[in-house]
Amino acid sequence: MDTFIVEAEEPAAALRAELDARQIPARTVALGLARAMVTVKPIELPAVGGELGDMVKFELDRHLPFPADDAPFDFLPLPAESEPGRGPAGERRVLVAAADRRVVDVALRLADGAKLRPVSITVAAHELLALVDAPRAQRVVWVHRAGDAADLLLVQDATLALSRSVPAGDAAQVVAEIRRSLALARWRGCDAVWVSGDGAAAPPAALAELGAPVGAPPWTARARRRLAVIEDEPRGARELALAVASGRGIRPLDLVPAAMKPRRLTRPQQLTAAALAVTVLLALAALLVPGLRDGRRLAGLNAEIGRIEPEVRRVRAVLGALERKRQLLATIDGLDAGAIRPLPVLRELTEILPNDAWLTTLALDTKGVELVGQAAAASTLIPLLENSPRLERVEFASPVTRGRDREQFRIRAAWEAAPAPRATPAGPPAPRARPGAVRP
Known part of the structure; x- marks a missing residue:
């Protein structure tokens, strides 16, 4: 980071030329105004319902030296009073920063002439807070001297509570302005006094x-x-310029027109987006x-x-x-059980x-046997075959014909079915002992 001072009749053109000569590819600019050009003061608001911004705008006429x-x-809400009896109960206090429209227009024209897009217009001394680790739960008075003016910053809980611009010539006068x-x-007092800027190496006793x-x-x-x-x-002045350039994110008490403000998420919006x-x-985790x-698995x-798989195969x-x-x-087994055995049949x-x-x-x-032949008396064969344990339903398959001295026959008989096993009759039930009977 580099710092330089431009003093010229045409500051916009001189600034652009200086940036080009230093090969700084700047496209945006944060503008810091002198504290004396801006009105900064705390105001009290009644404890009534309503939009805080509208209430501040309504109260501005009574506190500004210009229309x-x-x-x-x-504006910036101030922390509640921690000391009893220091203000009316229930009131709300805010720190308001306002500037004449002509002052802001001059700053915007300067940025436009230098071909830079303004992202913020703040009081340069207010940006000093971005350079320090401000302690919590402490009240600090910061005296920053730049030329003939000294900027007084009152910091409470790392937040700006008040700022003023006073002459820096007389140390006693500076102390008096601090008390004021x-x-x-x-405040009844402070916990520390910080000194920076011109002559900071030897602060006034x-x-x-x-x-x-x-x-x-x-x-x-x-x-x-x-x-x-x-x-x-x-x-x-260089420290103020460095503080303005070091600022990041949302700057408090920013006077840049709303149409030019870059879109940034506020802290509640950031928390909502994070949630x-x-x-x-x-x-996604629950789904994946x-x-x-x-x-x-x-x-x-x-x-x-x-x-x-090989074992299964x-x-x-x-x-x-x-x-x-x-x-x-x-x-x-089926063939053996259902096979026809001709030798026993022929023997019988x-x-x-x-x-x-x-x-x-x-x-x-498989159904039976058929016999074709001749006999002296074919009718005598029927009872003989009926008596066989292998045959049943013996009958002539065709009429008997008489030959020269014999009768020609055609007999059909079925295989006798195997008898079903008979169930063994159960013996008589044993007599049931009567209560009180005595077994011999």
């Missing part, structure tokens, strides 16, 4: 009369690195985590299946072979049929 109709302004500022801020330690501000590490670059005098982002992330967990199952092959052998065995027919009977054809099938 408030078109005056750019901004303490009264305006309703009169500041010790305030009863607080006097020293340099607690610059941040980044601020110390940037302040170390400043070697030329006067340091006061929304967390909600979206949780919803079960899928990821199921995917991992499925991958584990697939790996386990792949590991045991071998078991299936063994089961298939066993099933085929079982079916083959069942087929063999040989024993049953008389000697004068001759068979020319013997047909056996």
Whole structure:
């Protein structure tokens, strides 16, 4: 970061030329006004309902030395009074900064002439707070001298409570103005006095009369690195320029027109956006985590299946072979059970049929037997065959014909069904003992 001072009749053109000569690719500018050009004062608002901005705008006419109709302004709520009896109960206090419209227009024309887009218009001394680690729960008086003027900043709980511009010539006068500022801020004293700007290396001894330690501000590490670059005098104005350039985010008491303000999220909006982002992330996690967990479980199952798949194939092959052998065995058993055995049948027919009977054809099938032949008396064959334990329903399949000396017959008989096993009759039930009976 570099600092320089432009003094010319055409400051806009000179600023643009200086930026080009230093090869600084600046496109935007933060404008810092001198404290004496802006009215900054705390005002009290009644404790009634309503929009705070409208209430401040309504009260401006009584507090500004110029017309408030078109005056750019901004305000900052002040912390509640911690000391009893220092103000009416229930009132609200705000710190208002307002400037004449002509002052803001001159600053905007300067930025436009330098081909820069203004992002903020603030009091330069107010931006000093961006360079320090302000302590909490303390009241600090900051004296910054730039040329013949000294800017007084009253900081409470790291927040600006009041600012004034006073002559810097007489140290006693500066102390008197500090005491007056303490009264305006309703402070009974302060915890520390910081001195910066021109002559900060040797602060006036009169500041010790305030009863607080006097020293340099607690610059941040980044601020110390940037302040170390400043070697030329006067340091006061350069430190103010560095403070304005170091500001980030939403600047308090910003007088830039609303149409030119960059869109930035306020702290409540940032918290809301963060909560929304967390909600979206949780919803996505709720949707994705079960899928990821199921995917991992499925991958584990697939790996386990792949590991045991060869064994499963071998078991299936063994089961298939066993099933085929079982079916083959069942087929063999079925064939053996339902097969026709001709030899026993022929033996029995040989024993049953008389000697004068001759068979020319013997047909056996699963339903029965058919006999074709000749006999002296074919009708005598029916009862003989009926007495066979293998045959039943013996009858002539066709009429008997008479030959020369024999009768030709065609007999059909069915296989006798196997008798069903008889159920063994149950014995008589044992007599039930009567109560009180005595067994011998």
